[in-house]
Amino acid sequence: MADIYTKLGDDGTTGLLFGGRVSKADALIDAIGTLDEAVAALGLARAIVADAELAAGILEVQRGLFVAGADLAANPRARAQLVPGISLVTDAMLSRVEDLIDLCVARRPLRPVFLVPGANLASASLELGRTVVRRAERRLVACQGEERVMNPWILPYLNRVSDLLYALAHELAALLADPLRRVHALGDADSASRIAAKAWSLLRDDHIKEAQKMDGLLHLFTGVTHRG
Numbered sequence: 110m111a112d113i114y115t116k117l118g119d120d121g122t123t124g125l126l127f128g129g130r131v132s133k134a135d136a137l138i139d140a141i142g143t144l145d146e147a148v149a150a151l152g153l154a155r156a157i158v159a160d161a162e163l164a165a166g167i168l169e170v171q172r173g174l175f176v177a178g179a180d181l182a183a184n185p186r187a188r189a190q191l192v193p194g195i196s197l198v199t200d201a202m203l204s205r206v207e208d209l210i211d212l213c214v215a216r217r218p219l220r221p222v223f224l225v226p227g228a229n230l231a232s233a234s235l236e237l238g239r240t241v242v243r244r245a246e247r248r249l250v251a252c253q254g255e256e257r258v259m260n261p262w263i264l265p266y267l268n269r270v271s272d273l274l275y276a277l278a279h280e281l282a283a284l285l286a287d288p289l290r291r292v293h294a295l296g297d298a299d300s301a302s303r304i305a306a307k308a309w310s311l312l313r314d315d316h317i318k319e320a321q322k323m324d325g326l327l328h329l330f331t332g333v334t335h336r337g
Contacts (some may be wrong), residue, residue, distance in 0.1 A: 113280055117130075117307065118133065119229050121134070121312050122134050123138055123181055124184045125183065125184045125192055125239045126179055126183040126196065127183055127184040127187035127223045128173050128184050128187065128268060129184045129186075133175055136248065136255065137181060137249075137252050137257060139248055140245055140248035140252060141178050141181050143241060143244050143245035143248055144174050144177055144178045144242075144245045145182075146241045146244075146245075147174055147238055147241040147242045147245060147249045148175065148178075149239045150238040150241050150331065151170060151174075151234075151235070151238040151274075153165055153234045153236055153237070153238075154167055154231060154234035154235045154237075155167040155168060155171070156235055157231045158231045159282070162226035163277075163281075164325055166209075166277075167235075170187075170270060170273065170274070171194065171205075171268070173198075173202055173206070173270065174270070176194065176195065176196060176197070176202070177190070177263055177266060177267065178196050178258035179195075179197075180196060180197050180198050180260050180263060181249075181259070181260075181263065183196065185257075185258040186336050187236065188258065197260065198260050198262045198263050199262060200262055201267050202262070203265055203269060204284055206266065206269040206270055206272075206273050207269055209273050210269065210272055210273050210276055213273070213276040213277060213280060214276055216280065217276075217280050217283060219275075219276065219279065224279065224282075225295060226278070228282035228283075229281070229282060232278040232279070232281040232282035233278075235274050235277055235278035235281060236274070236275075238274050239271045239275050239278065242270050242271040242274065243271050244261050245267060246264060246267045246268060246271065247304055249264055249267070250257060250264070261262070265313070280314050
């Protein structure tokens, strides 16, 4: 088993993907570290949420941020070795997040006001993750003026991820504030939960129209729309 410590960073440098070392104080390394913070914050949210399908969705976002981190950490001379969707952010990843946002907003249109985070622990954790992603985005914008090689899809991707986390946090706040109590009051919460889980599963598999149908069925069943 490899040692957890290599001592290579004792001089204040850190390694790049595919070789090379730079200062840990480098602005781009600071941005990558901020993405690492975002992944950790979303891990807290994932550990809190009770819905397994929503937790899987948060995990998908975490993995996408890992891809962004790898993309940014690559040695500029070795970017040809990056793999789309694994270590290289792509337009398909951006489209995927936009599809998730569209369905989320279709279920619950966002109010044109700022809401104070803290309706419940799960939604507040998503809001925390959102703000850290925003900070990473600002760090990268600052790096743009330093003549660095940067994938043009990364900034739009992070922008959309923070939008998705905002929408999900507000949906989760609404879900735990009232609709769950209404579902339980109907005496058949298990059936409603199965419908909601199926809708999220279809969404994760890109079957957007089918997911919308399932969400509509849940609305008829409970009198409310699922926030998942």
